[in-house]
Amino acid sequence: MMSSKHSSEIIDALSIDCVIFGFRHGELDILLIKHGEGISKGRWALPGGWIQYNESVDAAAARLLKSLTGVSNIYLEQLRCFGDVNRYPTKRVITISYYALVNADHYDLHPGFTASDAKWFNLHEVPSMPYDHNDILEFGFKYLKHKVRHEPIGFNLLPKKFTLHQIQELYEAILEHELDKPNFRRKLLNMNLLVPCQEKQKDVSHRAANLYRFDKKIYHQLTEKGFAFEL
Amino acid sequence: MMSSKHSSEIIDALSIDCVIFGFRHGELDILLIKHGEGISKGRWALPGGWIQYNESVDAAAARLLKSLTGVSNIYLEQLRCFGDVNRYPTKRVITISYYALVNADHYDLHPGFTASDAKWFNLHEVPSMPYDHNDILEFGFKYLKHKVRHEPIGFNLLPKKFTLHQIQELYEAILEHELDKPNFRRKLLNMNLLVPCQEKQKDVSHRAANLYRFDKKIYHQLTEKGFAFEL
DNA sequence: TTTACAAATAGTCAATTTGACTATATTTTT
């Protein structure tokens, strides 16, 4: 499309970094890759890379994430731009960070491209990363904490059918504190956001819980009428 | 600092655009500049321009806004990056948008640099702008609407000492609907966020209202204790 | 110098929502 630049040429002052949160076993993880080449070879960092002239920034984020980790088809949301002069050691690089929240169990990791490895790290056991990646991660986590209280986020990272307790575990993991069970149930159910499946949990060694599903249509109907999700 | 680039050289694939909301006379305005040169000469657009190698992205936003409009010393917040492939006509340009909310009466406009003029436009009388500037503005307004319900925003755009009615007018202008006066007062005062000045409004042709001020310290104390501002 | 107006501030009250609980139900393992 553009002027004299080749399509696959990269914009060298601009990069992408992805903050991918994964939830499983009641814990929050973060997806990191090990650099297989370049100035940070051998170090763990946020998956990221360079934007090409022929792709949108959003598309670059999705492409990079997929090629580095194998994770694709997830809803990547833009977080913010980090643009301090000295954030990158060898030249001026401004980065656009992206964020997503997924069910870690739904994805097989396939390290590729410039990544020699890809791995989920517990959020509280993240290594020191190059550049300002630890700052970006921290910003992403704060954003997540804020967001979870104001939007019905996180349903995409549970199984299609889930129990109320599973949502509560997720919320507790993100907010880092416990919530009263009966009150949490009541609040969530009163929003009329969840549809009860006529089905129960299986293979548990105690009373089986009802399964629910999150209905996007209902959510959009409600929000259009002025409904505001608040934890 | 950097490699082979001169300090004042610009990063040519990356620009800044500022969405500056102004409030006065109970109305929301937006600050635009008229391009005095370049491919959009003569058209009104968001104040913006190019980032230099020796300045942070945040600093570039502040510099550009000041040089184009004369408006300085305001709190500019990053909005988001707009990065579609064809958003700019002659080459690939990704833009970082910034946002602020100010009291329009507090600033004298001094068009400069590449701007031949600078003017406040009523938010509902914004002309068609080049590139995706109308989209950026719309995004900024949505952001503002969301933000005003979750953060005590906008106190910086009222005079230091203000009446409860002035805040209400501001909120109504942003939210585009009326609010019940006694209830609004009650809710706001019960947050213990406002400090009553022992002073009254002057030069009004009716009962003078008490003046209040917003105390950032109190706000930060409250938020640290888990207080959440909700309209 | 009343009287009308305009806006600030105060108060009411039923309905809803919260927060902190207790009680009961259902299923599985001992």
Place this chain on the structure above:
DNA sequence: AAAAATATAGTCAAATTGACTATTTGTAAA
């Protein structure tokens, strides 16, 4: 058959909301 584990239901006082009405305090017009 009892114990254990967890789901689900229910209670209740306190706080908050939404929709109002009432009163106060000041200017401006008659």
